[in-house]
Amino acid sequence: MDKTSSQAVASPPPATLTPMMAQFFEIKAVNPGYLLFYRMGDFYELFFEDAEIASAALGIVLTKRGKHLGEDIHMCGVPIHAANDYLNKLVKLGHRVAICEQMEDPKEAKKRGAKSVVRRDVVRLITAGTLTEDDHLDARSSNFLAALSMVRHGDTDFALAWADVSTGETFTADLTAEQLQDEMARINPAEFLLTEATRLTLVDRHLFAPGWADIAHAAPPESFDSEAATATLREAFPDDTFDPSILSRASRSALGAILAYVRESQKGVGVALRAPKAETTSKYLAIDQATRSSLELHQTQRGQARGSLRHVIDLTVTAPGSRLLSARLAAPLADAGQINERLDAVQLLANDTMLTGRLRTDLKAVPDLARALTRLALDRGGPRDLVAIGKAISAAAALSAHIADLADAPAVLVRLARTLAAAPLPLASHLALALDDEVPLLSRDGGFVRKGYDQTLDDERALASQTRDVVAALQARLIEETDVRSLKIRHNGVLGYFVEVPAAHGTKLLEDPHRDIFIHRQTMANAMRFTTTELADLEGRIAKAHEAALDIERKVFASLRYDVLNHTDVLRGLADAIAEADVTTALAHLAATRRYTRPDIDNSLAFDIVGGRHPVVEDMVMAEGQSFVANDADLSGDDASGGGRLWLVTGPNMGGKSTFLRQNALIAILAQMGSFVPASSAHIGVIDRVFSRVGASDDIAHGRSTFMVEMVETAAILNRATRRSLVVLDEIGRGTATFDGLSIAWAAVEALHETTGCRALFATHFHELTSLAKTLSRVSNVTMKVREWEGEVVFLHEVGSGAADRSYGIQVARLAGLPEPVLARARQVLTVLEQRSAGTASSSQKATVLDDLPLFAHHVAPAPVQKDPVLTALDAVRPDEMTPKQAIEALYELKKIRDDARRS
Numbered sequence: 041m042d043k044t045s046s047q048a049v050a051s052p053p054p055a056t057l058t059p060m061m062a063q064f065f066e067i068k069a070v071n072p073g074y075l076l077f078y079r080m081g082d083f084y085e086l087f088f089e090d091a092e093i094a095s096a097a098l099g100i101v102l103t104k105r106g107k108h109l110g111e112d113i114h115m116c117g118v119p120i121h122a123a124n125d126y127l128n129k130l131v132k133l134g135h136r137v138a139i140c141e142q143m144e145d146p147k148e149a150k151k152r153g154a155k156s157v158v159r160r161d162v163v164r165l166i167t168a169g170t171l172t173e174d175d176h177l178d179a180r181s182s183n184f185l186a187a188l189s190m191v192r193h194g195d196t197d198f199a200l201a202w203a204d205v206s207t208g209e210t211f212t213a214d215l216t217a218e219q220l221q222d223e224m225a226r227i228n229p230a231e232f233l234l235t236e237a238t239r240l241t242l243v244d245r246h247l248f249a250p251g252w253a254d255i256a257h258a259a260p261p262e263s264f265d266s267e268a269a270t271a272t273l274r275e276a277f278p279d280d281t282f283d284p285s286i287l288s289r290a291s292r293s294a295l296g297a298i299l300a301y302v303r304e305s306q307k308g309v310g311v312a313l314r315a316p317k318a319e320t321t322s323k324y325l326a327i328d329q330a331t332r333s334s335l336e337l338h339q340t341q342r343g344q345a346r347g348s349l350r351h352v353i354d355l356t357v358t359a360p361g362s363r364l365l366s367a368r369l370a371a372p373l374a375d376a377g378q379i380n381e382r383l384d385a386v387q388l389l390a391n392d393t394m395l396t397g398r399l400r401t402d403l404k405a406v407p408d409l410a411r412a413l414t415r416l417a418l419d420r421g422g423p424r425d426l427v428a429i430g431k432a433i434s435a436a437a438a439l440s441a442h443i444a445d446l447a448d449a450p451a452v453l454v455r456l457a458r459t460l461a462a463a464p465l466p467l468a469s470h471l472a473l474a475l476d477d478e479v480p481l482l483s484r485d486g487g488f489v490r491k492g493y494d495q496t497l498d499d500e501r502a503l504a505s506q507t508r509d510v511v512a513a514l515q516a517r518l519i520e521e522t523d524v525r526s527l528k529i530r531h532n533g534v535l536g537y538f539v540e541v542p543a544a545h546g547t548k549l550l551e552d553p554h555r556d557i558f559i560h561r562q563t564m565a566n567a568m569r570f571t572t573t574e575l576a577d578l579e580g581r582i583a584k585a586h587e588a589a590l591d592i593e594r595k596v597f598a599s600l601r602y603d604v605l606n607h608t609d610v611l612r613g614l615a616d617a618i619a620e621a622d623v624t625t626a627l628a629h630l631a632a633t634r635r636y637t638r639p640d641i642d643n644s645l646a647f648d649i650v651g652g653r654h655p656v657v658e659d660m661v662m663a664e665g666q667s668f669v670a671n672d673a674d675l676s677g678d679d680a681s682g683g684g685r686l687w688l689v690t691g692p693n694m695g696g697k698s699t700f701l702r703q704n705a706l707i708a709i710l711a712q713m714g715s716f717v718p719a720s721s722a723h724i725g726v727i728d729r730v731f732s733r734v735g736a737s738d739d740i741a742h743g744r745s746t747f748m749v750e751m752v753e754t755a756a757i758l759n760r761a762t763r764r765s766l767v768v769l770d771e772i773g774r775g776t777a778t779f780d781g782l783s784i785a786w787a788a789v790e791a792l793h794e795t796t797g798c799r800a801l802f803a804t805h806f807h808e809l810t811s812l813a814k815t816l817s818r819v820s821n822v823t824m825k826v827r828e829w830e831g832e833v834v835f836l837h838e839v840g841s842g843a844a845d846r847s848y849g850i851q852v853a854r855l856a857g858l859p860e861p862v863l864a865r866a867r868q869v870l871t872v873l874e875q876r877s878a879g880t881a882s883s884s885q886k887a888t889v890l891d892d893l894p895l896f897a898h899h900v901a902p903a904p905v906q907k908d909p910v911l912t913a914l915d916a917v918r919p920d921e922m923t924p925k926q927a928i929e930a931l932y933e934l935k936k937i938r939d940d941a942r943r944s
């Protein structure tokens with residue numbers, strides 16, 4: 041499971057080791073499975089197999105450092121100042137890293153003897169699921185660590201716990217085997233803990249999804265002990281509001297594993313998690329992995345954000361808002377009351393664009409409170425995190441004031457205003473008073489406490505900063521006393537402050553009367569360096585003042601941090617409320633600017649969309665200056681008539697079938713996440729599961745053919761869809777022989793209609809299926825309209841009743857640029873095949889088809905070869921005879937010829 045070998049380095053017999061290598065082996069042995077970043081001065085060094093892995097992954101040089109058991113010791117290193125970038129890269133590649141620091145000043149080690157080694161220890165384990173620093177994390181995405189435990193008895197099979205260590209959010213859910221896959225797809229964890237036994241069971245039951253291997257990490261069975269977990273949970277969440285006994289035993293065990301792993305990774309710094317929330321999957325609209333990917337909710341099927349639904353609808357202005365929007369899109373609700381509550385708030389703000397504008401402006405300046413708070417709790421925060429918290433508190437108070445002014449505010453906004461009003465303003469004032477406007481990232485070097493906040497600090501700083509004046513005065517006096525005009529007081533890292541005079545004057549200072557004052561330090565080629573008691577004394581005072589100032593700043597930081605952490609609960613509430621305010625205003629802004637309307641949500645089996653649009657395709661079509669054709673869909677039904685309707689969608693390739701199918705599923709998802717929808721009106725009875733299979737693709741990497749993937753997914757739908765579900769199926773049965781495919785599609789439609797009774801859209805090229813509308817009462821035929829014009833086909837993208845009589849495949853092939861001879865031949869074959877299936881072909885024509893097929897190449901004259909104008913121009917280019925300027929001009933010319941050729 042792990043990429044980083046745990047047997048990277050085998051322990052050698054101790055006698056053969058240098059003390060440093062002995063220390064390395066000792067530390068390596070207690071951190072198996074981690075690449076050891078071993079601190080040596082200004083570098084982190086990696087040794088042996090760690091070095092080989094890291095140098096290959098990071099593209100850095102692999103060197104050697106001595107021998108071990110007769111073999112070269114491989115080594116590579118990364119400088120401290122660039123370590124973060126390298127760590128990021130390694131973690132993204134699935135490696136786990138142990139950071140081993142020097143725990144004492146090397147001078148201390150030397151005091152123990154020349155050969156003694158600097159004390160070192162691992163201070164932090166860095167893994168994909170336990171990151172907290174901004175530069176390791178994507179601001180707009182959650183970063184979950186998940187753990188799975190198995191249940192031996194009971195209704196559910198598994199329990200999953202997951203936590204975002206960077207914000208503290210923690211959840212658990214008891215799951216059936218089916219739900220497990222869906223939940224994992226929803227949460228999309230960065231790292232996944234399970235025991236080897238659980239992994240083997242999952243593999244055995246075909247439940248271990250292909251992508252999990254990259255994130256799975258074998259955790260020891262002891263860390264899943266539910267008894268121990270109960271005690272650990274009580275200790276980790278002493279809060280009275282959380283009682284571990286309300287969780288199932290399996291949930292506690294999974295949570296225990298999370299806590300153990302987080303604690304281990306933070307090496308004693310603590311665990312800053314929030315009390316776990318127990319999730320019930322029935323609260324949410326279930327969406328399985330295949331549907332998420334087919335609908336391109338968070339990313340396109342090619343893995344890009346641009347082109348996904350999220351990309352189009354995410355108008356949030358804060359990173360936490362974006363994370364919440366993403367979570368809501370991943371888990372739309374399945375309760376009409378809760379959905380309507382969210383919609384009420386969006387509606388009010390969509391109607392009040394002035395207020396929305398004001399809120400959005402305020403929100404833009406709000407920092408990421410949750411992540412700053414976590415870093416401070418883990419003692420990894422800096423002055424910037426304190427400033428962020430102060431700003432967030434003030435912003436929360438301002439937001440609350442705006443919302444509180446509203447008359448008849450809906451419940452969500454009233455709740456938000458109340459939470460935001462609890463913003464601890466005195467804490468914000470205190471932070472503003474204590475901290476500069478611009479502060480450094482780390483507290484280590486000071487320089488962040490505002491002038492005037494602490495008198496002693498100001499005094500010490502004044503002393504330190506007066507150095508220059510005091511040194512200048514001393515230099516002037518020494519020049520006076522020695523009469524050496526070129527005498528200078530200088531500073532360097534080795535000598536500290538010193539007096540420097542040109543070599544010619546050096547001897548003068550070694551003689552009376554100066555030799556009592558000037559103490560010789562160094563003779564250079566051109567100069568001589570001295571110190572004086574007064575200078576040494578001054579230097580001591582300056583260093584002391586500097587150290588004293590730093591000490592005071594550190595104390596100020598610690599006390600401010602303590603104050604902030606005392607407000608943890610209220611600040612977490614604010615962080616949630618700010619994110620929710622951002623999502624609500626963003627959705628209102630979306631509704632107001634993109635002509636989205638409020639869906640009517642209830643508990644019926646309605647699905648009546650008037651003038652529906654595809655949010656993403658609409659954007660793309662409009663960007664090309666065309667207009668998107670809105671289409672209606674009515675799949676409404678009721679229990680009395682056996683459930684919802686099923687529309688059989690036929691029509692030409694490229695006619696807009698997939699777009700129409702997907703847009704209806706997307707409208708349902710948007711509506712249930714509490715967003716307005718791209719339609720003139722939408723009436724939707726709450727959907728419990730949505731299934732979408734649009735366009736089959738193979739899964740060669742995992743050994744499944746197109747057809748097999750399609751059948752596995754169809755089976756999942758037929759087995760899992762209920763009367764409340766929405767099913768969107770495109771071209772089932774396409775991947776096999778015509779008759780097999782048609783039969784499977786036929787049986788699937790019958791099953792959905794007769795047994796499931798779900799609302800469904802079924803697109804097909806099997807025109808034979810349309811006859812089902814005659815026998816199945818709730819099946820209707822619709823088609824994507826086209827117009828033929830001078831032998832060309834024009835797609836109207838309009839859904840009308842009826843069935844298509846043909847697929848226009850050859851016209852589409854022509855648009856795609858298939859060579860004319862191939863098209864001509866295809867037309868010939870098609871005519872005969874059509875006649876044959878209609879029974880009108882003469883037996884000689886039928887024979888022609890069969891006879892002619894292998895003779896294609898002889899029948900059709902090859903198209904005349906036209907020479908590409910770009911290639912012709914390229915032939916004339918003589919690179920060796922060109923100046924750089926001529927070369928670039930030639931390049932432009934080539935591009936122009938290509939563009940002209942495309943236009944003509």
Ligand SMILES: Nc1ncnc2c1ncn2[C@@H]1O[C@H](COP(=O)(O)OP(=O)(O)OP(=O)(O)O)[C@@H](O)[C@H]1O
Pocket residue numbers: 657661667668669670691692693694695696697698699700837838
């Ligand atoms: N309602 C619409 N309004 C405007 N343009 C549309 C509309 N629907 C689809 N299109 C355009 O037509 C293109 C093809 O649509 P789509 O992929 O849905 O066709 P299809 O019928 O599913 O084709 P195939 O059967 O080959 O998969 C889209 O990329 C889009 O540019």
